[in-house]
Amino acid sequence: MQHDTQHAHHEHGGLGTVSWSMAAQATLHCLTGCAIGEVLGMVIGTALGWGNVQTMILAIVLAFFFGYSFTLRGVLKAGVDFRTALRVALAADTLSIAVMELIDNGVIALWPGAMDAHLADVKFWLVLAIALAAAFAITVPVNKWMIGRGKGHAVVHQYH
Template identity: 70%
Template sequence: MTGSWSQAASATLHCLTGCAIGEVLGLAIGTALGLSTLTTIVLAVVLAFVFGYGVTITPVLRAGVPLATALGVAFAADTVSITVMEVIDNLVVLVVPGAMDAGLGSWLFWGSLAFALAVAFVVTVPVNRWLIGRGKGHAVVHQYHH
């Protein structure tokens, strides 16, 4: 049993929204403050998870689900997707020569980040398709998205 490609793409785009907000903020803050590469990436990953879960939990809470249950739904829905997305996009940014040392005014910084997020999206869609097809991942949150 597998989910449809359109469901997987939609779930991945949903996940990418929160991840991208956190990733961009984390990399921008870390770069602006002159933090080390490792510290900047850790900050970006933490914020990606915070915003990724935040994008998922908001409609669940609006559906009247108690906070503890809504947190469980968000964790079940997005943990694998966010993890895959973060591993891929950070690896891509790290392998682009000079990307982590480029300033916020650099096309290299923003271009590598956009490219990394696009690659992460492409890699994560099949993962989400597989999860949805098994009633896991973003499939657990669909009942709350009206």
């Protein structure tokens, strides 16, 4: 019995069993920042008349910015200095946002006609919704694995 307890402690970084709900909440947190950044980037890129590549780059940059900002805000509210809070946000969100952006933008880039859809087109919003849903579904297990090892959003929990 002691071996099983030690194995579980090692396997989950001392956090116990990580629930799918906990992983989904962490992923939803990232998804919110990513979605805001994606949409804002596409709106700005479209308004400025930029091409697909430039608009996608802006959307990705803004997705990371908003994803990190949400975590940063919460950690700063806990009274942590900015430098430490920034390190926590980078550690908590980088892999999650990167996976989410890879899947999200991959779906949009590979979906026939999606890159040419305009903000007023139903196709644009439908493909974006599908892309974000796919990114969420694929990122939840990544976050579950990371939290279980004391990484990712697990580093934020001590500040809540």
